Amino acid sequence: MSLFRVILSIIFPPLAVLDKGCGSVLIVLLLTLAGWIPGVIGALVILNKDSREREYQEPTYPTYPSKRTRCDY
Numbered sequence: 001m002s003l004f005r006v007i008l009s010i011i012f013p014p015l016a017v018l019d020k021g022c023g024s025v026l027i028v029l030l031l032t033l034a035g036w037i038p039g040v041i042g043a044l045v046i047l048n049k050d051s052r053e054r055e056y057q058e059p060t061y062p063t064y065p066s067k068r069t070r071c072d073y
Contacts, residue, residue, distance in 0.1 A: 013043035
């Protein structure tokens with residue numbers, strides 16, 4: 001979560017989550033219409049969730065072909 005995104009979420013919350021998808025923008029827009037503070041909190045939560053998901057990614061393991069990849073008669 002960058003400082004620019006935090007400042008943008010304080011000034012206009014729906015614009016801060018614009019690249020997170022239509023659902024996130026609609027949720028933050030509705031929260032902002034209900035009140036400015038819930039919109040800011042919603043935007044910060046969505047931005048924080050995205051940064052945590054990028055921080056932890058499950059390790060990828062190499063896949064080995066099985067012993068019987070082709071028919072040897």
